[in-house]
Amino acid sequence: xxxxxxxxxxxxxxxxxxxxxxxxxxxxxxxxxxxxxxxxxxxxxxxxxxxxxxxxxxxxxxxxxxxxxxxxxxxxxxxxxxxxxxxxxxxxxxxxxxxxxxxxxxxxxxxxxxxxxxxxxxxxxxxxxxxxxxxxxxxxxxxxxxxxxxxxxxxxxxxxxxxxxxxxxxxxxxxxxxxxxxxxxxxxxxxxxxxxxxxxxxxxxxxxxxxxxxxxxxxxxxxxxxxxxxxxxxxxxxxxxxxxxxxxxxxxxxxxxxxxxxxxxxxxxxxxxxxxxxx
Amino acid sequence: xxxxxxxxxxxxxxxxxxxxxxxxxxxxxxxxxxxxxxxxxxxxxxxxxxxxxxxxxxxxxxxxxxxxxxxxxxxxxxxxxxxxxxxxxxxxxxxxxxxxxxxxxxxxxxxxxxxxxxxxxxxxxxxxxxxxxxxxxxxxxxxxxxxxxxxxxxxxxxxxxxxxxxxxxxxxxxxxxxxxxxxxxxxxxxxxxxxxxxxxxxxxxxxxxxxxxxxxxxxxxxxxxxxxxxxxxxxxxxxxxxxxxxxxxxxxxxxxxxxxxxxxx
Numbered sequence: 001x002x003x004x005x006x007x008x009x010x011x012x013x014x015x016x017x018x019x020x021x022x023x024x025x026x027x028x029x030x031x032x033x034x035x036x037x038x039x040x041x042x043x044x045x046x047x048x049x050x051x052x053x054x055x056x057x058x059x060x061x062x063x064x065x066x067x068x069x070x071x072x073x074x075x076x077x078x079x080x081x082x083x084x085x086x087x088x089x090x091x092x093x094x095x096x097x098x099x100x101x102x103x104x105x106x107x108x109x110x111x112x113x114x115x116x117x118x119x120x121x122x123x124x125x126x127x128x129x130x131x132x133x134x135x136x137x138x139x140x141x142x143x144x145x146x147x148x149x150x151x152x153x154x155x156x157x158x159x160x161x162x163x164x165x166x167x168x169x170x171x172x173x174x175x176x177x178x179x180x181x182x183x184x185x186x187x188x189x190x191x192x193x194x195x196x197x198x199x200x201x202x203x204x205x206x207x208x209x210x211x212x213x214x215x216x217x218x219x220x221x222x223x224x225x226x227x228x229x230x231x232x233x234x235x236x237x238x239x240x241x242x243x244x245x246x247x248x249x250x251x252x253x254x255x256x257x258x259x260x261x262x263x264x265x266x267x268x269x270x271x272x273x274x275x276x277x278x279x
Numbered sequence: 280x281x282x283x284x285x286x287x288x289x290x291x292x293x294x295x296x297x298x299x300x301x302x303x304x305x306x307x308x309x310x311x312x313x314x315x316x317x318x319x320x321x322x323x324x325x326x327x328x329x330x331x332x333x334x335x336x337x338x339x340x341x342x343x344x345x346x347x348x349x350x351x352x353x354x355x356x357x358x359x360x361x362x363x364x365x366x367x368x369x370x371x372x373x374x375x376x377x378x379x380x381x382x383x384x385x386x387x388x389x390x391x392x393x394x395x396x397x398x399x400x401x402x403x404x405x406x407x408x409x410x411x412x413x414x415x416x417x418x419x420x421x422x423x424x425x426x427x428x429x430x431x432x433x434x435x436x437x438x439x440x441x442x443x444x445x446x447x448x449x450x451x452x453x454x455x456x457x458x459x460x461x462x463x464x465x466x467x468x469x470x471x472x473x474x475x476x477x478x479x480x481x482x483x484x485x486x487x488x489x490x491x492x493x494x495x496x497x498x499x500x501x502x503x504x505x506x507x508x509x510x511x512x513x514x515x516x517x518x519x520x521x522x523x524x525x526x527x528x529x530x531x532x533x534x535x536x537x538x539x540x541x542x543x544x
Binding site: 177179180182183184185186187188189190193197198201202204 | 370
């Protein structure tokens with residue numbers, strides 16, 4: 001019996017090691033395949049762009065001015081020899097201010113909506129109503145109320161970003177493990193202690209999901225917002241290139257907006273991986 | 280005897296608002312310092328509800344619970360409750376989980392050094408010093424339950440209330456945890472009320488076994504065990520007692536079933 005057990009243990013151990021090594025290799029292969037497919041997809045977009053502007057369009061036509069063959073060099077030139085980096089900084093600053101305000105408003109409201117059914121019932125239709133109004137449609141009113149400059153942009157960005165954060169936070173509160181709340185009750189926690197020590201850390205993952213959704217919306221809303229009443233930022237820069245008839249620079253800026261948005265989303269995703277509980 | 284008990288329950292009745300029937304009716308218990316009482320009963324009889332009342336988590340409909348002679352109003356800092364689920368907070372390390380709640384406003388004020396000492400002692404007592412910086416996701420079921428026990432011990436409880444704390448563990452881990460509980464009770468002198476539906480667990484761990492049965496639940500039997508611990512070799516004495524308890528339990532279930540069939544006849 002003892003002998004049998006020994007041999008079976010010996011036989012099992014290397015098998016398990018082989019399986020886990022093979023498992024790791026399979027995971028690595030799957031990742032490599034995904035990466036290759038993703039890069040292939042991106043390359044395809046560039047090829048289609050090139051075909052549209054260089055192969056199908058006639059030489060010297062209007063469309064040909066938006067070619068990647070001129071846009072990519074223009075991008076490097078702009079980043080190195082123009083004030084485009086300042087416009088980028090300006091735009092990113094607006095994103096983070098808008099996100100900050102949205103967090104300051106959305107998280108406490110979300111906690112209240114998720115914690116109290118009365119608040120949820122009272123606010124849910126109003127929030128769904130407000131959420132479905134395009135933030136851009138408030139633009140004229142925002143400019144009239146807040147004047148020309150950064151303030152109306154902050155308002156519009158906050159208004160756009162607050163909903164995903166609020167709704168995710170509320171969903172997070174409803175998804176809290178009731179055993180954690182029972183534990184905090186059994187330790188005679190005050191409501192404030194339960195909030196800070198159990199609820200807030202417990203909903204952090206959901207808040208970060210909301211932040212990721214919010215960043216996506218913010219980046220989309222930002223560019224049109226910057227096309228009105230300000231003299232800096234990527235939205236302003238696009239109109240500026242149009243007015244200067246610098247079409248390769250216009251395309252270069254469009255390209256840069258895509259790259260920065262992609263980077264912001266990756267950042268939000270890695271924040272989620274680092275901070276989300278158990279993640 | 281009455282003045283000597285740490286936790287005392289008299290005439291506990293519990294009826295949830297809107298419910299047709301009471302869960303508990305007229306339950307009494309006097310827990311002596313250092314005593315381990317097991318509340319044994321079939322699943323769903325109301326054991327957990329009773330424990331919640333004893334722990335101050337649920338106010339009884341009538342009757343009183345006294346801790347050190349003073350009426351219990353809400354949760355008492357020296358009564359610690361461990362649930363079937365370890366309920367560790369996934370974002371805290373084991374160490375921080377054990378320390379969780381020690382600095383709460385309604386807990387006795389402790390200096391940082393005292394808190395650290397208590398956490399260290401509690402973790403050492405359950406044998407988890409090597410894993411103190413790990414997060415719950417990295418712990419096995421048995422380790423997590425040890426950590427939950429350490430969280431109770433860090434409060435230096437006079438009474439430990441355990442709601443089927445080993446119910447979800449495998450046989451081997453369960454036996455280890457039972458041994459650990461005996462050691463903890465011997466080391467710290469805490470009294471304990473253990474809820475279980477496992478007769479063998481009750482026989483191995485208790486100074487006294489209280490059998491809960493009927494609907495609403497009340498005490499239908501009580502046995503005092505004076506055998507020394509560990510009881511692994513006391514098969515004969517425990518076997519006799521086991522049959523006695525089982526018979527009492529079966530009779531109670533039969534009576535209850537005939538009550539039910541009368542009611543529907």
